[in-house]
Amino acid sequence: MKLKQLDPLEAYVPAVLLAGVQIKELEKSLEIDQPKYGDCRNILRSGPASSLRVNIRAVAQYAADGGNGKLAFSDVDECLSALEGLDSLLLRASRKDPGASIDSMKAQIATALNALDSLLKTVPTDVLEKGKSVADSYFFAGEEEVAPERLDPELKQLESIL
Known part of the structure; x- marks a missing residue:
C-alpha cells in the first residue's frame, strides 16, 4: 500500500492553530449558566476542529x-x-449525568490545549510564525471586506483545507 505524500508543513500549521482557538472558544461557551452540551459537541466536529486529527498527525510526522x-x-x-x-x-x-462536571470538561480542554502547544513547539519558528500570520488573516479577513480575488494565496490554500 502506498502512502499519500504529505502536503508541506505550512499547510497544516494554520489549521492546527485555528483548531486551538476553536477549542478555547468552546471553553468559553461552558462558562454560561446553562451550556448547550449538544452544541458544544458539534463545535468539536465542525470547522478546523473537524480535521484536527489529520492535521496534528501530519505535524507530528x-x-x-x-x-x-x-x-x-x-x-x-x-x-x-x-x-x-x-x-x-x-x-x-x-x-x-451529574458526574459530568464543567470542571472536568475544562480540565480535558486544558490538557488538549497543552498538548497542542507542546506539539507546535516542534514546528520550526519561521513556519510557525507564517502559520500564525495565515491564521490571523483568516480571522481579520472579514473585517476588511477583502475581495476574494485579492486574498493571499496561502489563505486560499488554508480555506481549501478547511
Missing part, C-alpha cells in the same frame, strides 16, 4: 522526520485522548 517523533506522537495521543474524554463528558452532560 514532520517532527518525527526532524528527530522529535516520540514527543510529538505522545502529544498527539494526549490531545486526542483529552478531546475524546471531553466529547464523552459533553454527551453524558447532555443526558443529565
Whole structure:
C-alpha cells in the first residue's frame, strides 16, 4: 500500500492553530449558566476542529522526520485522548449525568490545549510564525471586506483545507 505524500508543513500549521482557538472558544461557551452540551459537541466536529486529527498527525510526522517523533506522537495521543474524554463528558452532560462536571470538561480542554502547544513547539519558528500570520488573516479577513480575488494565496490554500 502506498502512502499519500504529505502536503508541506505550512499547510497544516494554520489549521492546527485555528483548531486551538476553536477549542478555547468552546471553553468559553461552558462558562454560561446553562451550556448547550449538544452544541458544544458539534463545535468539536465542525470547522478546523473537524480535521484536527489529520492535521496534528501530519505535524507530528514532520517532527518525527526532524528527530522529535516520540514527543510529538505522545502529544498527539494526549490531545486526542483529552478531546475524546471531553466529547464523552459533553454527551453524558447532555443526558443529565451529574458526574459530568464543567470542571472536568475544562480540565480535558486544558490538557488538549497543552498538548497542542507542546506539539507546535516542534514546528520550526519561521513556519510557525507564517502559520500564525495565515491564521490571523483568516480571522481579520472579514473585517476588511477583502475581495476574494485579492486574498493571499496561502489563505486560499488554508480555506481549501478547511
